Amino acid sequence: MSKGKELLKKHEDDMWRCSRCSLCKFPPLAQIKSAKFYSSCCSIDYGNFHPWSGGGKLVMGFSLLLDRVKDISENMRDAILQCTMCGACDVSCKYSTNIELEEAIFDLRQYMVETIGPHPVHKKYADAAEEFHNPYGEPHEKRQEWINNTSAKSNPEAKTMFFTGCTAAYRQQDMVKASVEILNILGFKFQLSKDEHCCGSPIYRTGQVETAKKYFNHAIELFNDAGIEEVITACPGCYAMFVAEYPKYLDEEHLKMWESITFVHMTKVIEQGIRQKKIQFKKLEKNPIVTYHDPCHLGRGAEPWVPEWKGTKKKVYNQITIFDPPKEYRRGGKGVYDLPRFILDKMKTALDFVEMFRIKEYAYCCGSGGGVKAAYPEMALQTVDNRLEEADHVLEEALEGKNLEKILVSACPFCKTNFENGLEASGRNIKYKDINQLVLEMMEK
Numbered sequence: 026m027s028k029g030k031e032l033l034k035k036h037e038d039d040m041w042r043c044s045r046c047s048l049c050k051f052p053p054l055a056q057i058k059s060a061k062f063y064s065s066c067c068s069i070d071y072g073n074f075h076p077w078s079g080g081g082k083l084v085m086g087f088s089l090l091l092d093r094v095k096d097i098s099e100n101m102r103d104a105i106l107q108c109t110m111c112g113a114c115d116v117s118c119k120y121s122t123n124i125e126l127e128e129a130i131f132d133l134r135q136y137m138v139e140t141i142g143p144h145p146v147h148k149k150y151a152d153a154a155e156e157f158h159n160p161y162g163e164p165h166e167k168r169q170e171w172i173n174n175t176s177a178k179s180n181p182e183a184k185t186m187f188f189t190g191c192t193a194a195y196r197q198q199d200m201v202k203a204s205v206e207i208l209n210i211l212g213f214k215f216q217l218s219k220d221e222h223c224c225g226s227p228i229y230r231t232g233q234v235e236t237a238k239k240y241f242n243h244a245i246e247l248f249n250d251a252g253i254e255e256v257i258t259a260c261p262g263c264y265a266m267f268v269a270e271y272p273k274y275l276d277e278e279h280l281k282m283w284e285s286i287t288f289v290h291m292t293k294v295i296e297q298g299i300r301q302k303k304i305q306f307k308k309l310e311k312n313p314i315v316t317y318h319d320p321c322h323l324g325r326g327a328e329p330w331v332p333e334w335k336g337t338k339k340k341v342y343n344q345i346t347i348f349d350p351p352k353e354y355r356r357g358g359k360g361v362y363d364l365p366r367f368i369l370d371k372m373k374t375a376l377d378f379v380e381m382f383r384i385k386e387y388a389y390c391c392g393s394g395g396g397v398k399a400a401y402p403e404m405a406l407q408t409v410d411n412r413l414e415e416a417d418h419v420l421e422e423a424l425e426g427k428n429l430e431k432i433l434v435s436a437c438p439f440c441k442t443n444f445e446n447g448l449e450a451s452g453r454n455i456k457y458k459d460i461n462q463l464v465l466e467m468m469e470k
């Protein structure tokens with residue numbers, strides 16, 4: 026059996042057990058809060074045909090495994106790749122099953138890359154990263170230049186490293202500038218490294234796993250060589266790679282290095298600053314109305330890694346699979362959801378916060394991840410407009426006709442780009458703010 030087929034074979038049991046119930050297209054019934062905003066999968070919302078859903082991708086994988094389909098056509102490739110790897114279907118499916126849906130979808134993507142190669146746009150990004158250490162093809166020596174426009178300094182003695190990430194370094198510098206200003210106010214000493222490369226996320230998420238692996242080793246060696254004990258990042262893409270994906274692929278030596286490092290997202294740093302009363306917020310006369318979008322990689326995707334299950338599978342009545350010892354599952358509920366909400370709650374002297382309908386592990390994706398923004402920008406725009414419509418709906422309801430500013434907050438450079446593009450395209454009267462920028466702006470200084 027080819028290596029690619031082995032990837033599919035791993036999921037054969039789950040492929041048999043999929044009941045075609047289509048629950049992966051929606052949040053679990055008990056979690057649906059709106060008759061309008063109730064879908065959970067931006068892929069099926071775009072493709073509007075079963076292969077675009079999580080369950081449909083499982084069926085495609087099964088057909089390929091059984092050789093019922095021999096070749097991957099361009100349409101099939103698009104159905105596989107027009108998916109942001111947001112993981113919402115996995116959470117919904119696992120509400121009533123223990124099917125590892127997200128893993129199966131990811132392995133199908135990897136199988137596709139090994140069989141017909143990556144999407145040309147995704148390959149272009151991987152090639153650029155090979156040459157410039159970032160997928161945008163920007164000069165490597167400019168990666169950390171943004172810090173010059175801040176009051177913070179890199180301290181080579183520090184045991185903490187701030188990991189910028191490619192999108193923040195080259196496309197969304199405002200959010201990392203705000204992050205290091207906050208670190209500076211809180212008295213953090215940290216290093217920035219000139220040898221920082223891409224974390225590997227955009228290459229990995231597009232199924233180019235073999236190419237991505239060298240970025241994992243590079244990052245871990247970089248932290249180890251610099252004597253780093255703690256890595257702080259504002260980018261959920263990098264954060265999810267560090268806490269949930271890297272350990273799956275590291276050899277024993279690198280895994281040991283990984284275990285000696287604590288990975289921290291900026292929302293944790295801000296939460297601690299608030300608890301220590303180092304961050305206090307202004308009192309405003311006219312509070313804007315704010316809602317929060319959970320980035321997929323800070324939420325479902327940041328649920329910590331669970332080591333690969335090893336044991337015996339048993340069948341009961343030749344139907345139900347029992348795992349001995351019991352298997353631990355990632356169900357999306359252990360991502361970073363409470364920290365941004367704690368921060369927004371503490372800002373109530375400066376803003377009024379209202380939740381959207383689809384939140385936390387049931388949040389709807391912004392539409393930019395998994396290589397969608399790069400290869401299928403029209404899908405990214407359609408998806409972000411669905412999410413903006415929901416944001417606008419709850420913000421307008423909370424306004425009750427008052428003339429106040431409407432703000433959508435999130436905590437991810439990828440979401441930031443897509444929301445800003447979506448707002449520009451739709452002309453909706455909402456401001457987008459990254460949580461670091463909002464905190465810095467609303468902070469008493």
Ligand code: SF4
Pocket residue numbers: 042043044045046047048049050079080083117118122124126
């Ligand atoms: S993947 Fe899960 S939720 Fe989707 S159709 Fe199959 S069993 Fe149902």
Ligand code: SF4
Pocket residue numbers: 065066067068069077078079082107108109110111112113114115130390
């Ligand atoms: S990962 Fe997200 S976009 Fe892809 S099939 Fe699942 S819910 Fe849909």
